[in-house]
Amino acid sequence: MERLEPIPSLMEATADRIRSAIILGELPLGSKLSEQKLADMLGVSRSPVHNALALLQYEGLVEVLPKVGSFVFTPSVKSAFDLCDHRAVLESASLQMAMEANPNTLIDALSKGAASMALAIKNNDPAAYTAGDLAFHAAIIECGGNKSIARAYSHTVGPLMALRTHLFTTMNTHLDRSMEEHLDLIQACKEGHIDHAMTVLSAHIGHLVREYQTASQSDAEQSRG
Template identity: 35%
Template sequence: MKSLKLEPQKSRARLVFERLRDAIIDGEFALGSMIPEETLAQSFGVSRTPVREALNLLQIQGLVVIRPQVGSFVFSPSVGDVEALCRFRMILEPRAAELAFAHDRAGVVEALERAVAAMEAAVAAGDTVAYGRADTAFHDSIVARSGNAYVEEAYRLVASRVAALRTNLSSPVDVMTPRSYQEHRRLLDLFDRGDFAAYEALMTAHIQGSGRTYVTTLEARPESRSG
């Protein structure tokens, strides 16, 4: 695990929140695993209070489930959760792309090109975490430039969970096979040309494919087979 040393510029709870969020998204804490408050507090060099505040914030983002008298756990979605999440994305992301094209086409294209380049480098290096981050940057860049605060707010409800699912469940597959990378390159091209009928069709298929990978990987985990 990376160093948990804190920088002094922000509140302790916010620092713990940001570091723990990144650790969950990057797969340092496995989906469904327990998050020990006392160990975290000792690692961060803080009391339990900012750790608990951070965990509450993470619960709001859907990354953590707090079970009273039991403990705090990294979220672990069911098949139904994955299907609902994918349906949400299939509704929102194509519309966000149309808004972003009208609002800041050049800015989006530049951001997507950076993300695709980072994905290519991650594939070459076999770096699943870097691939997941680049994949997340690709999708987030479109929504962030939609010019619509309500679309951005709606996406933020699921963005951290989607990022964690990518790194934990689909990035190991995506680094080994060309499908995901090639689809992102094609999405970039379709966005740049403003062909949103083809863009929506491919984005829908892309999200559905990701959802199938999430479910397959979830069901293959030992804890799923045993219980």
């Protein structure tokens, strides 16, 4: 019999709902999260909300001030850079590990991700593109085969997704260039050029950083204007 997925606890379900709300931008950055109000809103008691907020604090999406309250995280430009650099480090290392251990598995997984991204561009479906992008990069980590790195990586996903959403109005993602970089990466892997692949990957994430930077600058200008 197939291993069934564990039934999510109420706490986890609560965390999922709050996380989604943050990532989707329904809860603005920095806004206060009263445990009582969240409990009433979600129709549960305070316990699961309390524990869910603790979990989200570990993920970096929520900041908890003891005895005062919880708030949606307020990322600085620096922290966005840190997240991106961190991600680049983990992905580069995983890419190298994957290429040394089982390059074909990696290339297959990357190709699959790239295919769904290409389809998304064709259909002009940004959400699908983002999903494909996530899968592409998750595949690198997955193929690296290091559980500890995978865990750390997963903790960068939520905050970066939230950033992307909240800066979306001013972010103009260059889908074509992004797509091309992914294909370059696959090509480098196929040719066995690990160093070049790592360079491409770092550059790719570097572009993401620069987009966050310009987006946050635009945001700041809009705030002043």
